[in-house]
Amino acid sequence: MTIMQSFSELMHQRQQRETVKRSRLVETETEVSKLDVNNLNFFYGEKQALFDVSMTVPERSVTAFIGPSGCGKSTFLRTLNRMNDIIEGTRLTGKVTLEGQDIYAPEVDVVALRKRVGMVFQKSTPFPKSIFDNVAYGPKIAGQRNQKELQGIVEQSLKRAALWDEVKDRMQDSALALSGGQQQRLCIARALATNPDVLLMDEPASALDPASTARIEDLIFELKQNYTIVIVTHNMQQAARISDWTAFFFQGYLIEKDRTQKLFTTPKKKQTEDYITGRFG
């Protein structure tokens, strides 16, 4: 099957790239789980959006969620840092733990959770402020007042988001003057500035041109050395290119989750195979 072949080719390219990278890293064989989700059901009012989802997200890896529109992958992503709390009339049963702590426990402060689990959205949402103020916002509201420290954090975050060289001379310019791809990297830098462990990305490259998309993907590849990344994507090639694990959602159910290579080359479920070979979705 040609599509399967093209996927295996992608995998092959990736492995080559990864071996170069990993020569610098200490390879850990056992995956440490960062997020654990058990029997999660999610409701928008009366309508159930997620059915009995259970999965683990391993530390320092990229986990991709794929599936057709409206399959619940974004909703699921948003349950991981409780962004759904903002929407009125939502309800959830089940358990989500971050390093063993139940994030929906009554004593958990959502604000503290969101500092550890950062998020980047589909549409880049720079604040109508300067580039510096955008990145410094997270640390500032967390109480960081020291200007020197802030500058350090901003520089480091922008460097990690591979944006520093492009903006270092115009930190006081409006963030809205940046290009779409730059704005998205700025949003990633902004999320990194609060020093999270986990980075959730909701289709971070879907509104970008191919060149900017490639930069974001490279960036994600770099970031997984230090962060646990969960990414929702419409683009299966993208999932295949950047993720270690892939989860396939369909109509609110988690159909299959496996190593990316396995899921794309030898899917266990019929629905998964149909989806990745383009028979529907």
Add this chain to the structure above:
Amino acid sequence: MSVSGSLREPALAKRHRIGQLFEWACCGSTWFGMVVLSLLLLSIGWKAMAWPIPDADAVDRAAATKTDAKANALLSPRPLSTRFLTSYDSRVPQKAGIKAALWGSLWLLVFVTITTVPVGVGAAVYLEEYSNEGRWKRIIQVNLSNLAGVPSIVYGILGLTVFVRMFGLFGHDGKVLDFNLGFAMLSIPLPFERSVISGALTLSLLVLPTVIVAAQEALRAVPSSIRTASYALGATQWQTIRHQVLPAAMPGIMTGVILSLSRAMGETAPLIMIGALTYLAKCPGKIDSLSAVWQHPTGLLEAPFDVFTSLPIQIFNWVSRAQPEYDHLAAAGIMVLLVVLMMMNTAAILIRNRFQRRTQW
């Protein structure tokens, strides 16, 4: 060569004529308002720039009283002059001015702003950002719109009862609360009587619904993605409102506030109801110039509880007098009021334009 249909159609001409008529009608509506308004302005401006031509009787009377040169020097050559701005109301029209009214309006403006902005913006923030959608919010919302349509004279009666008389709670003579601030005494009379603070609070109530609705619109126009992004960075709701939502909504809020304030500045009826329509030859707190503030700064503490008059009140006062000269004084007063209001509206437009360029999503 065959022609499938003619490009000329007589019936179309009629349709075009109807369209033409409609255009003329719309054009006429535009110009009707403009022409009437400019005629009004011209006649008022003309009145403000010259005294009425005295009739024969008045000339005789003037000759009989033999006004001396010294007294003549104090008279204004025309109603709208610098003297008009710097003198108090007078029985002699040529000596009358609107100083007391200008200072009174300024005090009103200050106190209406102080009371309206925090309460109005606070209510709007609560309704838009905190309160849940539901029956209560809908009831409040509908009532806000209704309140915005209540005639201003009704607010006057409200102000009279609540602020001027305070339901008669403090007896016939009232009470005075004294506070020693260290450097001066602050005396607050209860009830407020017909003081600046009564007028300002009444006008505040009058414009609050409009301010709240305008501020709500401004808050609603802030894209929710900004809020979500802020929450995702670990901001609390208050931090999100304080650092993202309010700054983004500020130009809209300010425009609404300034337009409401200029409406408050032009209001007459509620102030008449609370009893501000009197002859007055002093400014609130005896502050009649900037230097007076330095000379007796305690006047700043007295002014809010002092009697006052305002521009529209003064105009109303003059219009209701018999001598034709007062008509012209009223015209001069209207010119001053219009200039003040136009300045405020210009400020609103400038603020809007300035911020609009800065924040674009």
